[in-house]
Amino acid sequence: MELILIVTSLVIFFVAEIVFFRFFVLRKIEYSLSFSQSEAYEGDDIFIDEVINNNKSVAVPWLKADIHASKWLQFANTSSTIIDEERCVSSGFSLKGHQKVTRRWYTRCAKRGVFTIVNTTLTAGDLLGLMQLSDAYPANTRLMVFPGVLRLEEAFFSNRDLIGEMIVKRFIMDDPFIVKGTREYVQGDPLNRINWKTTARMQKLMVKENDFTAKKGITVLFNIKSYAMEFIEVKYKEVIELGIKVVNTVFEKGYGMGFPLRLGTNAGILSNPDEMIFTDSLFGPEHMRHLKVILAELILKNHLDFPDFLERHYDDIYDTQVYIVSAYLNDEIVEKADILRRNGNTVKFLILNYTSDATSNRGMEVFLLDRNTEFLKEGEYHGT
Numbered sequence: 001m002e003l004i005l006i007v008t009s010l011v012i013f014f015v016a017e018i019v020f021f022r023f024f025v026l027r028k029i030e031y032s033l034s035f036s037q038s039e040a041y042e043g044d045d046i047f048i049d050e051v052i053n054n055n056k057s058v059a060v061p062w063l064k065a066d067i068h069a070s071k072w073l074q075f076a077n078t079s080s081t082i083i084d085e086e087r088c089v090s091s092g093f094s095l096k097g098h099q100k101v102t103r104r105w106y107t108r109c110a111k112r113g114v115f116t117i118v119n120t121t122l123t124a125g126d127l128l129g130l131m132q133l134s135d136a137y138p139a140n141t142r143l144m145v146f147p148g149v150l151r152l153e154e155a156f157f158s159n160r161d162l163i164g165e166m167i168v169k170r171f172i173m174d175d176p177f178i179v180k181g182t183r184e185y186v187q188g189d190p191l192n193r194i195n196w197k198t199t200a201r202m203q204k205l206m207v208k209e210n211d212f213t214a215k216k217g218i219t220v221l222f223n224i225k226s227y228a229m230e231f232i233e234v235k236y237k238e239v240i241e242l243g244i245k246v247v248n249t250v251f252e253k254g255y256g257m258g259f260p261l262r263l264g265t266n267a268g269i270l271s272n273p274d275e276m277i278f279t280d281s282l283f284g285p286e287h288m289r290h291l292k293v294i295l296a297e298l299i300l301k302n303h304l305d306f307p308d309f310l311e312r313h314y315d316d317i318y319d320t321q322v323y324i325v326s327a328y329l330n331d332e333i334v335e336k337a338d339i340l341r342r343n344g345n346t347v348k349f350l351i352l353n354y355t356s357d358a359t360s361n362r363g364m365e366v367f368l369l370d371r372n373t374e375f376l377k378e379g380e381y382h383g384t
Contacts, residue, residue, distance in 0.1 A: 026122065026124050026133060026135055027056060028054070028055035028056040029052065029053070029054060029055070029060070029063075029122065029124075029137075030051075030052070030053040030055060031050075031051070031052050031053075031065075031120060031122060031137040031139075032049075032050075032051045032139070033048060033049070033050050033051075033067065033117055033120055033139035033141050034048070034049050034141050035047075035048055035141050035142075035143045036048070036049065037143075038142065038143065038144065039143070039144045039145075039146065040109045040143065040144075040145050040146070041109070041145065041146050041147075041148060042109055042110070042111060042112045042145055042146065042147050042148035042245070043108070043109065043110075043148050044108070044109050044145075045106060045107070045108050045109075046106075046107055046108075046109065046143075047104050047105060047106050047107060048067075048075075048104070048105040048107055048141075049102060049103075049104055049105075050065065050067070050091075050102070050103045050104075050105065050120075051100065051101070051102045051103075052065070052093055052095065052100070052101050052103075052122075053099075053100040053101075054095040054096070054097065054098060054099050054100070055098065056097060056098070057097040057098065058097055059094075059095060059096045059097050059099075060093075060094070060095040060124055061094060062092060062093070062094050062124070063092065063093040063094070063095060063122060063123070063124050064090060064091070064092050064093075064122070064123040064124075065090070065091050065092075065093065065120055065121070065122055065123075066088055066089070066090050066120060066121040066122075066123070067088070067089040067090075067091075067105075067117065067120050067139075068086055068087075068088055068117065068118070068119065068120065068121070069086070069087050069088075069089065069115065069117050070085060070086065070087060070113070070115045071084075071085055071086060071087040072085075072109070072110045072111040072113060072115065072145075073087065073107050073108075073109065073110070073115055073143075074107060074108040074110050075087070075089050075105050075106070075107055076105070076106040076107065076108070077106070078091070078105075089105070091103065109143075109145045111145065111241065112145050112146060112147040112148070112241070112244060112245075112295065112296050113144075113145055113296060113297075114142065114143070114144050114145075114270055114296060114297055115142070115143045115144075115145065116140070116141070116142045116143075117139045117140075117141050117142075118138070118139060118140060119136045119137060119138050119139055119140075120136070120137050120139050121134055121135070121136055121137075122134065122135055122136075122137055144293065144296050144297075145296060146248070146292045146293075146295065146296050147241075147244045147245045147247075147248040147292075147295050147296065148245050148248070149245065149248060149249045149252055150245050150246060150249045152246065152249050152250070152253075155246075155369055155370060156350060156367040156368060156369055156370065182195050182198045182206045182207065182208055183206065183207060184204060184205065184206060184207075185204075185205035185206060185207050193207045193208050194206070194207050194208075195207060195208050216259070216260065216319065216320070217259055217260040217261070217262065217281045217319070217320040217321065218250065218251075218254040218259045218260070218261050218262070218320065218321050218323065219261075219262040219263075219264065219281065219317050219320050219321070219322045219323070219345075220247050220250050220251065220261075220262070220263050220264070220322075220323045220325060221264045221265070221309075221310065221313075221322060221323070221324045221325070222243060222244075222247050222263065222264070222265040222267075222325045222326075223243075223265075223266065223306040223309075223324070223325065223326035223327065223328075223333075224240060224265055224266050224267035224298075224300060224301070224302050224303075225266070225302050225305075225306060225326075225327065225328075226239045226240050226327045227327060227328055228328055228330055230302060231302070232301050232302050233300070233301060233302075234300035234301065234302070236327070237300055239327050239352050239353065240300055240327065242352055242369075243325050243326075243327065243352050244295050244298060246325050246350055246352070247263070247295060247325050248292065248295055250323050250325075250350075251263075251288065251291055251292075255283075255288050258283070259283065259321075260281045260282055260283040261281065261282065261283065261287065261288070261291060262278075262279050262280065262281040262282075262317075262320075263277060263278075263279050263291055263294060263295075264276075264277060264278040264279070264309070264313060265277045265298070265309075266302055266303050266304045266305070266306055266309040267298055267299055267300070267301060267302065267303060268299050268301065268303060269294055269297035269298055269299060270297040270299060271297055273299055273301075276303050276304065276309065277294055277298075278313060278316070279291065279294070281320070306326065306333060307332045307333055307335070307336045310333070310336040310337060310339075310340065311336055311339075314339055314340065314343065317340055317343070317345060318343055318344055318345065319344050319345065320345050320346075321345070321346045321348070322337075322340055322345045322346065322347045322348070323348050323349075323350060324337055324347065324348070324349045324350070325350045325352070326349065326350075326351060326352065327351070327352045327353050328351065328352075328353055329349055329351050329366065334364070337349070337364060338364065341363060341364055347364040348364065348365045348366075348367060349364065349365070349366045349367060350367050350369075351366060351367065351368050351369060352369050353369070
């Protein structure tokens, strides 16, 4: 008799647990996931807040959360599974009745791009570990990561600066100002413009008075192709990603110098994938942010051969400094770029793959990437 009662009790217990588990374990579970900020720079450390709230009186013995994120968001102090471009980060919870748990993940933005975490899979288990129930909970959180900035003068050298086997590195960008003279200091003048020799002679603060040079803008033309025979999809993505950082660095320096900026590239962006990019030449924080958004959203797919892209915009580019950023340089690109030079532009090439053929004899300077630069070998970069 006692055995029958024990067996009956166990059956009732198992049935009750199964019914409860199937119908109640994930009920009244609230889940949210959010980035600490909506925008960041490549190399930045941010955090992700994960919040689980059990709004019922009954405890949940164990709960596993699987976050499906990009592999370029690197979660600290945890192991994860990477499949193709996705990273799955798993963590466990045990929730009492009406308990709310917040977990903070410290995350590094390893690459530029737009990253969205659409949902998280929650898997709950029963007390005996015999059953599991899973469901997808929406996260819908989005992060835009802008490209990092390089130390260009350490990474590139000019083909004019090769002296035997020695490389002499110097500034790539021209100084936008010429010194017109000196005048007396007035409140608000930057201290770095004080002319100390003249100040000593005149016995009062004197500052350098500058004027713009003739070239009043910067146009960056970026070739999305990683080699000349490439068709649509970029093969050597790491080379082009480096090029995107080079483009961003040129813009950062040009913006700091007060230049209007323009970007042209034979690729589209996530918000407009079918159209190539050719912006207006503008100055100001809104335009600078617009350029950064374009670089963050840039799709590594070629729309048009780069020489044809250059030819399409001959008439739009004049009286400006043109920086052509490309993984390679051939005679066809040089020929098209020379037309830009003859139209009154200063043209310089920033070539991402060093080759002995990457030279120009038409008055256009070629800067070659030095792969032996320490921070490139170490994979270093920094944001702004």
